[in-house]
Amino acid sequence: MTLDEKAHQLGHTAPAIPRLGIPQYNWWNEGLHGVARAGIATVFPQAIGMAASWDAPLLHQVGDTIATEFRAKHLERRHPDGGSDFYRGLTVWSPNINIFRDPRWGRGQETYGEDPYLSGRLGIAFITGLQGDDPKFLKTVATSKHFAVHSGPESNRHREDVHPSAHDLEDTYLPAFRATVTEGKVESVMCVYNAVDGVPGCANSFLMEETLRRSWGFKGYVVSDCGAAANIYREDALHYTKTAAEGVAVGFKAGMDLICGDYRNEMTTDPENIVAAVKTGQLPEAVVDRSLLRLFEARVRLGLFDPQPPFADITAKDYDTPEHRALSRKMAEASMVLLKNKGDLLPIKGTPKTIAVIGPNADSFDALVGNYYGTPSKPVTVLDGIRARYPGARILHVQGTGLIGAAEVAVPDDMLCVDAACATRGLKVEFFKGPDLQGSVTETSTQPNARFDWLGERETSARWTGTLVAPESGEYGFRFASENGYRIWVGDKLVIDEWGVGDAPSILSGKITLEKGRHYPLRVEGFQRGQRSSQQLLWSPPSADEGHAIAAAKQADLVVFVGGLSARIEGEEMKVKAPGFAGGDRTSLDLPASQQKLLQRIHATGKPLVLVLMNGSALGVNWADAHVPAIVEAWYPGGDGGHAVAGLLAGDFSPAGRLPVTFYKSADQLPAFTDYRMAGRTYRYFTGAPLYPFGHGLSYTRFRYSAPTLSSARVGADGKVAVSVEVGNVGARDGDEVVQLYVSHPGAAGAPVRALERFERLHLKKGETRRVRFTLDARALSVVDAKGVRRLVPGRVDLWIGGGQPVARPGLPAAAGVAAQLELRAGAVLPR
Structure with a gap:
């Protein structure tokens, strides 16, 4: 290879080199709890939920199944020369085995919890499932991430310099990584965004060379977190070096082998800076060659150059199969934690005549999938699961409240007009080829509302325009329910801009005061990537209240309140404007105030009440613990999660999940979020009284x-x-x-x-x-x-x-x- 060709092979978008018979390869693939962002796939419970199973053999089986689906997806969209595109390769950037040291971290849902030993054993199980046991070929390449000291805050992750004590580093932060390397034989490790003891993680020779390779004997390759290589030199990040060329040189010499670019840097993978570093003598070409050998060894062991690819029994249709969905349901059942069951309210006795299913997560797709998710073909919400389990019961469903505010409902069709005079109902819509509203217009028509659904490979954007008639005076909230970005204008005001960069956005909404009877110009824009879309214009009108939920509860023999969080309000670098939340992280462990208020009003009806929590981190549900007779922790339970919740309530299985994290009573029991010292954190060093301890979980037997x-x-x-x-x-x-x-x-x-x-x-x-x-x-x-x-x-x-x-x-x-x-x-x- 020429130097320029070598440099381009060191980025995650490695181009083809036809003269050498090398196909293109995109290294970027997410497989946290199923094949992510590649269309239809089996979606297993979020990682924190699978950790709650405390079942390493079952997690190994899940990892093996996910690897099968990665192979199938690779075959489905493989280039004629054997190359692969974005999210279609066989190098999987999972698992996340960072220690969930603080429940305020929005990405803690991606981990296996707060304990080094549990995280290590589950990490090994998942990795060995992903990589397989073939003596010659790897089924996929797994990646232990983010090496090594990383767990928030999200808002400062590109600038944070972490200084763990020598004790905490060896005792807490390194053991799970060591286990996945020395026992799990993981083939890839991802270095972190932040600095550790003054040195960026992706330029840290103590971590990557002295610890990872010399002490633990790691033989694979190290990939940067996406944008972490640029953090080495960016002025608005760590700015460890003065120039980009010097930055990539320091990174590769320290042990980084592959650069993942990021959206903030226009997906750069720095080939020009690698070339410059070599030509100016800052980076020996032998170091470049060392990284290339590691990377191509992985591709060879995946069989990407083999004329007869391995795992020939896997076909392009071996994903989202009934068997795989059954395994997802089995894991969801194993992950359920019964936190409280006073008076043995659960399992439900007999068949209630009327069940009220209330709460923001009762019929929520978001609450099933968490973050870094694929597309379940037949998602089963908790409402769906209860309806299926009790077909003879009268099921009353009322949302009652949103996750962090008033309940959001679809804007009624009769409030929308194509023209300013409202002579014609509906909205004008223009669909564009591509996600940026700039491509050719593929369709122009009039539709009743700003909404559409599809299930099939597609990438598009749309613009709806027309007139909105306000039915009452007061403050309205607006949001566009979407799997991707959106913008909404009412009148001449940009009410909300959550265009994002292509991943699932937050549930950011915007507010505006409208006058009854006035006609307001309306414009809604949204884009979509992937195979599933359900987009809809939502609002919370001034008169929205909880009355319908209370009325439903009063009619019921049993009330199931399904609340908690979702990955739209806890996650990676997010826009969330609500008390208790900041940049995807949380500032409070409390159940959001709107949910707490409704839960208390429902309890006051005196009806039997079960609280089902769906979340990726601990919640300080102190009031519920004191007043609600039965509480279930369901996490983000995957595509068939609703069946698992309903089965637990009905007693179809005895719950046995255990908490992989401590549920504290309050964030006031914890040190500062930015403090990486372990003193006072996790069950290992916390000396206070928790709400529910690590390892806790009740059963229907003794x-x-x-x-x-x-x-x-x-x-x-x-x-x-x-x-x-x-x-x-x-x-x-x-x-x-x-x-x-x-x-x-x-x-x-x-x-x-x-x-x-x-x-x-x-x-x-x-x-x-x-x-x-x-x-x-x-x-x-x-x-x-x-x-x-x-x-x-x-x-x-x-x-x-x-x-x-x-x-x-x-x-x-x-x-x-x-x-x-x-x-x-x-x-x-x-x-x-």
């Missing part, structure tokens, strides 16, 4: 633990000890139990309060007893000192084996379990 058996009560320098315990289902029905083993080191400096070191989810029939065996090793029994050295420290070690942590509070008894104790008789220093 379990009993026998006294544990240790292979030895005195352990030597190898740290090895076997622990076993009998677990019995002593309840009235079959069910799963999640057996959790925690280790504590009383009085040892640097040791957490307790730390999860082993777990297993097992199914037990009514009356069945099974012995569970765990083997602990030196790493499981080690602690990290202030200098970041991991070591065995002689002394007492306490063990707890149970269905949760040994903690209790009024109204929340401790989980069933048993304690044991051993003595470490020798010290030892462990390798990094």
Whole structure:
């Protein structure tokens, strides 16, 4: 290759080199919980939900299934020369194994929670599923991200300089990455936007060379987060170097191999800066060659140059199959966490004659899919699931409130006119080829409203124009429900601009005061990429209230309130204007005020009430915990999530999900969001009283633990000890139990309060007893000192084996379990 050809191969949009038989390849693919942004695909529960299953074998199966769908999507749109486009390749930028250290982080939903051990085991399961077990070929390439210290705030991620202590780095931030490299054999790692100890993550030789490659033996390639390479030199970012050429040179020499560009930089992948760096002597061409070898090795192992591509049993139609959707539902069921069940309200007894399903997430597509999602062909909302499960019941559905404000409803057709005099109802619409309103007009017509639906490969934009008649005087809110960007003008005012860059926007709305009877010029613009679209003009008129929801509740035998959040208000660098939210992150853990108010009014009706939460992070639902008899945490449960929620309510399965994060009572219990010290954070270092502890989850049956058996009560320098315990289902029905083993080191400096070191989810029939065996090793029994050295420290070690942590509070008894104790008789220093 020429130097210019080499430079272009080091960006995520690698062009073809026909003279060398190299097809084009786009490295950018998202697979957080299913194939994302490539049209129809099976959508599994969001990552935080799958973590709540505490089921590594099931997550491995999900990873393998997602890899099959990636192969199918690659075949569906593969170039004749074997090349691939955006979101059609086989290099998957998942999983996200950052530690969810603070529930205010909007992207925490993408992680496996707050615990290093749980995150590592689940990360390994997902990675080995994605990459497969073929001795020669990789099914896909998985990517552990974002290496290594990254968890918000979103608003400052391109400028943040994080300074973790040596203890916290080794004890909390690195273990999951180490596990996915040394045990999971992950083929790719993504470096972070922010700086660590003054050095940008993608120019940090301590992280990428000394730690990742020398200490852990990583053999794959490192890709930058999208735009992170530019952060090295951008004046409005980290500005670590003065020039772009110097910036990319520093990055590649430190161990970065592939640059992902970003939208803010017009998708640049810096080939011209790489060439300049080599020609000016700042970047040895041998370093460029080193990165190229790593990248092409991955492409070769994927079979992209093989005349007979591997995995020939996979066809271009092997996605969104009934079997894959069934697996999504199974994972959704496994992820459900029963937080509270006073008086055994659940499961529902018999068949209620009338069920009121109320709340902003009851019939919400957004609440199913979370962020970084694909397109389920047959999405099942909670409302859909309850209707399907109780076909003979009368189901009353009222939204009642929006997520963060008044309920938004479709603008009525009879409020819209083509002309200013309102002689003709409807709106004029122009459809454009392409998403920028600049291409050729493909259709011009009159439609009743600003709305349309499709299911099929398409990329388009549209403009609706006409007249809006205000039915009453007062302040209105406007939004365009869309999978992509939108803008709305009323009169001469741009009410809302959420054009975005192509990913799902927030639910940003705009307000304007209108006068009854006046005619206002209206213009709505929106664009859409992908295979699914359901776009509609929404408003919240001045008289919108909660009366219909209260009336429905009064008629019902059972009320199911479905609330929480969605990835339109928590996520990655978002525009959200509401109390409690900032830039995709949160400033409060409370249930949004509009939902809290309605929930309290419904409770006051005295009707049996179940609260179903759909969210990607912890909520401080203190009032609900004190007043609502049953609370279910459903997360963002995927395309078939509504069936899973309905099945839990009906008792079709016994819930066994466990919290992968602590549910605090308030953000006031936490240190500052910008503080990366772990003191006072997560169950490992939090000494206050949580609302619901990490590992918590109730069941419809009961379990009993026998006294544990240790292979030895005195352990030597190898740290090895076997622990076993009998677990019995002593309840009235079959069910799963999640057996959790925690280790504590009383009085040892640097040791957490307790730390999860082993777990297993097992199914037990009514009356069945099974012995569970765990083997602990030196790493499981080690602690990290202030200098970041991991070591065995002689002394007492306490063990707890149970269905949760040994903690209790009024109204929340401790989980069933048993304690044991051993003595470490020798010290030892462990390798990094």
